[in-house]
Amino acid sequence: MIRLFSTFASGLTPVIAEFLQKDISLRLVNQWDGFIEYCAESSQLDKIKHLQYLQNTFVIIDSVRGDINLMLNSLSQQNNKLKNFSFDRQLMPNKKRTFRVVVSEENKLIGINNNTMLQIEKNISNITRLTVDRKNPGCQFWVLHRSEGHTFFAIRITELKSDDKGRARGELRPQLAYVLSRMSEPTENELFIDPFCGSGSIPLARAKMTKKGLIIASDNDGQLISMLKEKVKKLDLKKKFVVRQSDALELHNYYHACIHKVVSDPPWGCFEEISDIFDFYDALFNELLEVLLPNGIMILLIGTEVFPEVLEKYKESCSLLGKYDILVSGKKASIYKIKKL
Numbered sequence: 001m002i003r004l005f006s007t008f009a010s011g012l013t014p015v016i017a018e019f020l021q022k023d024i025s026l027r028l029v030n031q032w033d034g035f036i037e038y039c040a041e042s043s044q045l046d047k048i049k050h051l052q053y054l055q056n057t058f059v060i061i062d063s064v065r066g067d068i069n070l071m072l073n074s075l076s077q078q079n080n081k082l083k084n085f086s087f088d089r090q091l092m093p094n095k096k097r098t099f100r101v102v103v104s105e106e107n108k109l110i111g112i113n114n115n116t117m118l119q120i121e122k123n124i125s126n127i128t129r130l131t132v133d134r135k136n137p138g139c140q141f142w143v144l145h146r147s148e149g150h151t152f153f154a155i156r157i158t159e160l161k162s163d164d165k166g167r168a169r170g171e172l173r174p175q176l177a178y179v180l181s182r183m184s185e186p187t188e189n190e191l192f193i194d195p196f197c198g199s200g201s202i203p204l205a206r207a208k209m210t211k212k213g214l215i216i217a218s219d220n221d222g223q224l225i226s227m228l229k230e231k232v233k234k235l236d237l238k239k240k241f242v243v244r245q246s247d248a249l250e251l252h253n254y255y256h257a258c259i260h261k262v263v264s265d266p267p268w269g270c271f272e273e274i275s276d277i278f279d280f281y282d283a284l285f286n287e288l289l290e291v292l293l294p295n296g297i298m299i300l301l302i303g304t305e306v307f308p309e310v311l312e313k314y315k316e317s318c319s320l321l322g323k324y325d326i327l328v329s330g331k332k333a334s335i336y337k338i339k340k341l
């Protein structure tokens, strides 16, 4: 068994803990905001590394309950955990045999005394036979202190995800699109819709989750729809993916109660012309309840504060299964998981 921790978007700890427990056989140790510590067999490392909803994953070499200096002092002298740690081939970089040490306190990278750093680097180098490269290393050792009072010394086993590149304005990060789609509990043969699909991040993430069923992606922006049609063609998803230009406030054109799941990121009223945001969400929710099957699930990412009022209005027709407050591009938003009664 090895001890690990993974980081992910703030606000989603219960959701990510549930996914992790489904995907990996593990024992949870600590769960804090945006952070889960757990034990798992090393044979599962490769699978863990590729879990889309995790930002970064680290294998823990040592941890203490106490401040960061306790760990830094111990690492600059003789740290027995480091000395006795088995640096399995899976953990070591195979091309660039270099490393650097990163120090993080309460989610901020900090600098430390250079002599202490040199001593820590020397100790790590003696044990791992890696050499120091502070600019472009093959792997990273982290000393990370959390506000809950724990300090970890760990090796990072994931690459930094640079998913900001090439994203259109308003397009969700792939990680968040994955989480939203999966929160709807996808099963085979469902009819799924994202009526505000934009660039298609949510339905494209959903398409990878099941083989059968139909995904409908619609938006009222013709240009976005043409671009998404191209993507769907290139990805060879045409058999299970319908892309169409339509108004989300006219979902009643679909049959009554025919849709199993809705996952969507409606406009937040920041860029779009919406004269009355309450009326817009009221009309939208009415449409969604009309087309959703009883027990059907909607996952909505919403950045407006009027939504709880809308939910209150429809409380006889639906039940709120969960609400998760997150930040999207620095703006406050909430994910609502709602079941139609």
Ligand SMILES: C[S@@+](CC[C@H](N)C(=O)[O-])C[C@H]1O[C@@H](n2cnc3c(N)ncnc32)[C@H](O)[C@@H]1O
Pocket: 170, 171, 172, 195, 196, 197, 198, 199, 200, 201, 202, 218, 219, 220, 221, 224, 246, 247, 248, 249, 265, 266, 267, 268, 272
């Ligand atoms: C927040 S963005 C969705 C972004 C999308 N999740 C993505 O990753 O690209 C909201 C989308 O709603 C669309 N929209 C606004 N009003 C609409 C309406 N009445 N019917 C359908 N789409 C609408 C906009 O064109 C925009 O693409």
